[in-house]
Amino acid sequence: MILPEIRLDNGQRLTLRPEQPEDAPFLFRLYASTREDELTLTGWDDTTRARFLQGQFQAQRTGYRSQFPNGEFDIVLLDSTDTGRIVLNQMADKVRLVDLVLAPPARNRGLGTALTKAILAEAARLNQPVRLHVLRHSPAVRLYRRLGFSKIGEHGFHDEMEWRPIAMKP
Secondary structure (H helix, E strand, O other), X not given: OOOOOEEOOOOOEEXXXXXXXXXXHHHHHHHHHOOHHHHHOOOOOHHHHHHHHHHHHHHHHHHHXXXXXXXXXXXXXXXXXXXXXXXXXXXXXXXXXXXXXXXXXXXXXXXXXXXXXXXXXXXXXXXXXXXXXXXXXXXXXXXXXXXXXXXXXXXXXXXXXXXXOHHHOO
8 A cells, every 4th residue: 555645733743654674673662652651560670571572573573574464564654754663554445554653752642543544545545444453442442433434343451443434335
């Protein structure tokens, strides 16, 4: 799925570029930023946390690459600064939004909304639904509901959600 450059109201632009091996340290920091709250509850020392995070990060990377061998693994750029990552998997009958993570300073600024709207616009052009899994109590659930996603299933601690173009709605 090719997403166009996104121009934000403030004049900044969001673009994507394919992940490269040298992005691993940035991707690790990004991943670690999503686990801070839960790790605070563990009482682990910094070494134990770092080992745990590295193992989980590698497991996620390996899992995504094996589950979605045709997936698009991209770095999100705000102007020319690495700001996040997105993983999309275009299938014959749907688009799967596998992962969308923004760095902490980029969160709650409308960037996730802009990226998701661009995905939905392209899916609408293709007349395909968009599916995703989201942690049940994540703040992202509100975003996805606001953009028209509906819950269609549950998998462990995650809800499966789907958005359908108007042409596909019953």
